[in-house]
Amino acid sequence: MAALSPLLEGLAIAVAPLNIGLVLSGVIVGTVVGMLPGIGPINAIAILIPVTFATGIPPESALILLVGIYYGSQYGNSISTILLNVPGTASAVVTALDGYALTRAGRGGPALAMSAIASFVGGMCSIIALVFFAPLMSNWAIRFGPAEYFALMVFAFSALSSFSGGSLVRGLAATGLGLWLATVGLDPQSAIPRYTFGRIELLDGMDFVVVTIGLFAVSEVLYLLEESEGGQSVSASFGRVMITFRELADSSWTLIRASSLGFLVGVLPGAGGTIASFLAYSTEERLAGSTGKFGSGDLRGVASPEAANNASVSGAMIPLLTLGVPGSGTTAVLLGALLAFGITPGPLLIEEQPDIFWGLAASMFVGNAFLLLLNLPLVGVFVRVLRLPRWFLIPGVAAIAFVAVYAVNRSAFDLVLMTLFGVVGYLMRKLEFPLAPVVLGLVLGPLMERNLRRAMALSGGEWAVLFDSPVAITLWCLALASLAAPVVLNRWSKHNSPDESVVPTGSSDGNAA
């Protein structure tokens, strides 16, 4: 029981009135932004960082809110997927195959119920795994020196570059752009200005909130102009949001397998919810064989991706919290939030700031319970939001984005930068460049540079120090392997199946996963 006592202390934090209110707001906002195509969790989190900062709430409360949006969105993304065949985020793309087929067969209700239950199981299982593995990871990572950190960050960058878009070249270009933005401002060690274009506003560097809101939210405002016709018509009847005990029992092993897989994939950098849901779906499809109706309305085809993409969230929290190295766009924004609140995540976080870690973990249990309640009986309320016309929704998001960007420095210059990055983001999306690596580069770049320079200072300029320890060598090999993976996988899939209907290309929204 001794192992549980910090979790109970965390629970005391999580059920404080302010934090209960925040976790509830977080999961509601998360469900809504996950559900609305085009508005992902990354927008919502980036927008809320300056707002929460300005209200002066304690860091653990802010984190409870922001992470609530992250996993809440993984519940919400299946609603529009199942009812409209429009994935709310890229990690729900596979859910559309069977989810929408069920809706057309008049079984939208059971599909929604299965998705909520699967999300809940995936969420709960993976938080248990998080609570168990995060301290172990911390104990192991405590021996990491600057060289190991540098190699780990290179691995994070190479994995995200390979897996976040279709093409490795575009991923590398996006990472390069992000790292370049990271160097803007006064160099902390030599105090010379870099790439400031003579603007004093840039001496402090590019604010990641401004860049992220520009790249994601503003570019979305521009991107959606092409399909600006009205709101969506949601098929009015989806029946009762219920499944039978039999249907749940049939899916129980699917849920457990998909949750484990989702968690493991979530831990890996670059992968995230999109790849987790894709792998879980294809695994279950293969295991079911001819007994399943995968692709034409099998409840397990909804259960597996939804359990997996929810489980991947807690998985992704492990490298973020215990190493301080995020592996996706959304977790990069969360790292930026933590740093803004004066918290440096890493192996010492759990020991030195137990309130942050255990409070967050406990709040995730609470939040998942709320989400199950919200998504089973109250799903009809959320569906109403889908009926709001786009002409109101998108400009409304833009207005909230203005407030957030202005709140960062109270400067009009930031609003101009935001628009500039909105245009850049629009062009990048159009040309199929992934956006998540830009954000990861911007947030992680300064840390990577610091670790590299520290490692070199310790070794007196000897580059061999970067390849000195077994851990570092392993991480370098993983980085190389992740760069080679897309090429190898492409060959392999072309060889094996001529059918390329489902490929986990994290399109513009994949960045949010």
Added chain:
Amino acid sequence: MRSARIAGVFLVVIGAAVGFEASTFEVSFMADPIGPKALPNVVAAMLLMAGFILMLRPKTNVVWPNLRVRAKLVGAVMALLFYPLALHVLGFVISTMLVVTGLSHLYGAPLRRGLAAAAILSVVLWLFFVQMLALPLPIGSVWLR
């Protein structure tokens, strides 16, 4: 094809500029052996490499929008650029109302309904952020005179 090639040229130009600028970072006292040039040089190499590959193998399925949408895009960017100009002069409520009305019109809203929705939204945002969260937003210099 052509779009990807142009993107490649852009990346090469940016990469070259980043690398050139990095060569001007002269530090008299080096606090560490590699100095402030190292990361920018890596960035320049990455951008140049990606740019050259895109120029040589410009694979893309990009479909650019038609003229009507392009006009809308220009309108939206102008509205977004108008906002920082207007904000300190007209204040948050009026500037937001104008820009949101413009954007909603581009999204196909009837002008009057768009204006009404934008007015309500701006006032609600003002009340929420300024009154409830005490987040300062500009009142507008015109109204203070």
